Amino acid sequence: MLDWILAALVLVGAFFTLVGSVGLYKLPDFYMRLHGPTKATTLGVGAILIASILYFSFTTEAISLHEVLVTLFLFITAPVSAHLMAKAALHAKSKQVSRTQCHADFRQSGDVQDFSLRSK
Amino acid sequence: MSVSGFVFRTLMFALLWWILTEGDINSWLVGAPVVVMAALASAALLPPVSWSLSGIVLFIPFFLLRSLYGGVDVAMRALHPQVPISPGVFEHRWRLPPGLPRVFMADTVSLLPGTLSTGLDDEHLRVHVLDQSGDYISELSVVEEKVARLFGLNLHTDKRGE
Numbered sequence: 001m002l003d004w005i006l007a008a009l010v011l012v013g014a015f016f017t018l019v020g021s022v023g024l025y026k027l028p029d030f031y032m033r034l035h036g037p038t039k040a041t042t043l044g045v046g047a048i049l050i051a052s053i054l055y056f057s058f059t060t061e062a063i064s065l066h067e068v069l070v071t072l073f074l075f076i077t078a079p080v081s082a083h084l085m086a087k088a089a090l091h092a093k094s095k096q097v098s099r100t101q102c103h104a105d106f107r108q109s110g111d112v113q114d115f116s117l118r119s120k
Numbered sequence: 121m122s123v124s125g126f127v128f129r130t131l132m133f134a135l136l137w138w139i140l141t142e143g144d145i146n147s148w149l150v151g152a153p154v155v156v157m158a159a160l161a162s163a164a165l166l167p168p169v170s171w172s173l174s175g176i177v178l179f180i181p182f183f184l185l186r187s188l189y190g191g192v193d194v195a196m197r198a199l200h201p202q203v204p205i206s207p208g209v210f211e212h213r214w215r216l217p218p219g220l221p222r223v224f225m226a227d228t229v230s231l232l233p234g235t236l237s238t239g240l241d242d243e244h245l246r247v248h249v250l251d252q253s254g255d256y257i258s259e260l261s262v263v264e265e266k267v268a269r270l271f272g273l274n275l276h277t278d279k280r281g282e
Contacts, residue, residue: 015195016191019198035236035248039194040194040198042231044189044191044193066138075231078230079227079228079230079231090238096207
């Protein structure tokens with residue numbers, strides 16, 4: 001039974017990790033590309049880590065706390081790095097596909113102004 | 121920060137070190153100064169935070185389910201031959217107070233379906249969305265309420281300047 005759960009978790013994890021990379025490849029601009037690795041890959045690595053927690057908790061005496069920490073740090077750091085990359089891309093005025101629509105009134109700073117002009 | 125708060129953080133960092141080194145006694149030669157430095161850094165960088173236990177209990181299943189859906193959602197879009205997206209940028213006016221609650225919400229939003237926070241300022245959270253046909257305004261409000269409960273806060277319902 002445990003083997004089946006572990007196999008399922010590892011497969012699901014591998015699938016999402018792969019799909020995150022496919023998203024990185026297929027989506028058309030920098031901001032959209034960030035969505036794939038941030039969400040799908042984090043989820044995939046999370047599933048693999050859960051499999052690891054279960055495996056070591058059931059096959060050895062102790063509960064495996066390393067993976068719990070790794071999972072926690074993964075979920076804390078992934079969105080922070082994505083956020084900083086998006087911010088850096090805005091600052092560097094990275095190209096957006098032209099159909100990106102802004103639903104906000106951008107008023108003040110210069111880089112934000114450019115950003116809304118570029119988005120039709 | 122109070123003395124008990126500082127002691128608590130020191131103990132938490134010590135616990136972290138203890139887990140990471142699997143209780144190796146010799147490692148404390150490096151670990152003890154690092155733990156004290158980490159506690160000092162955290163006291164300088166992060167003011168005391170109050171958490172609500174019921175908020176945490178409510179937040180975890182919500183977050184896990186939504187981030188699971190977030191992964192599935194971006195996976196479907198990436199694998200679909202036509203890559204169905206209509207990207208957009210939304211601004212969400214903060215109801216949360218400045219500091220950790222806002223940063224926490226910005227990070228949460230990035231892991232939820234179709235949204236990625238790209239910037240936060242004094243008044244707004246800027247969010248890049250994959251499909252602007254979704255109802256992100258109410259979605260973000262729901263997330264904000266969950267985060268407020270997590271920190272034991274009440275959102276003031278009056279919207280400043282509107």
